[in-house]
C-alpha cells in the first residue's frame with residue numbers, strides 16, 4: 829500500500845495542517861484576534877450603509893468599486909464595535925484600516941466580514957492595498973471615532 833517515505837510525508841502533512849488549524853483557533857480564542865469570515869453572497873451587501881444596532885454596536889456594509897469606498901465616511905462614538913461586511917462591484921480591492929489589524933480583500937460576488945472595536949477617538953483611514961488601476965492610490969475612506977456624547 830504505502831511506501832515508508834509516503835507514509836512519513838503523509839503524517840508530516842497532517843501534523844502541519846493540524847498545527848496550522850490549531851494556530852488559527854489559538855489566535856482567534858486566546859489572542860482574541862478576529863479571523864475574517866467569508867459569507868454567502870447576497871445582493872443586499874451591494875448597498876453601502878451604516879446600521880446602528882445598539883448604543884455601541886454598528887454594522888457597516890462597505891462597497892468597493894473603482895476608485896472609491898462607500899460609505900466614504902463612517903462616524904461612530906468611541907467604544908463602538910463594528911461588523912464590517914465588505915464586497916466589490918468590480919475588480920479585487922483591498923481594505924486596510926490604519927492602526928487596526930484589518931487587511932481584507934473586497935471581491936466581486938463575495939462577502940468578507942470582520943469585527944473591529946474602536947476604543948480610541950480619532951480618524952482611522954481606510955485604504956485600498958490591492959492595485960486596482962489608475963485611481964488606486966486615491967482610493968480611500970475614513971472612520972471618524974468621536975468622544976462619546978455626554979448624557
Ligand code: CUA
Pocket residue numbers: 892895920921922956957958959960961963964965967
Ligand atoms: Cu482599489 Cu486599489
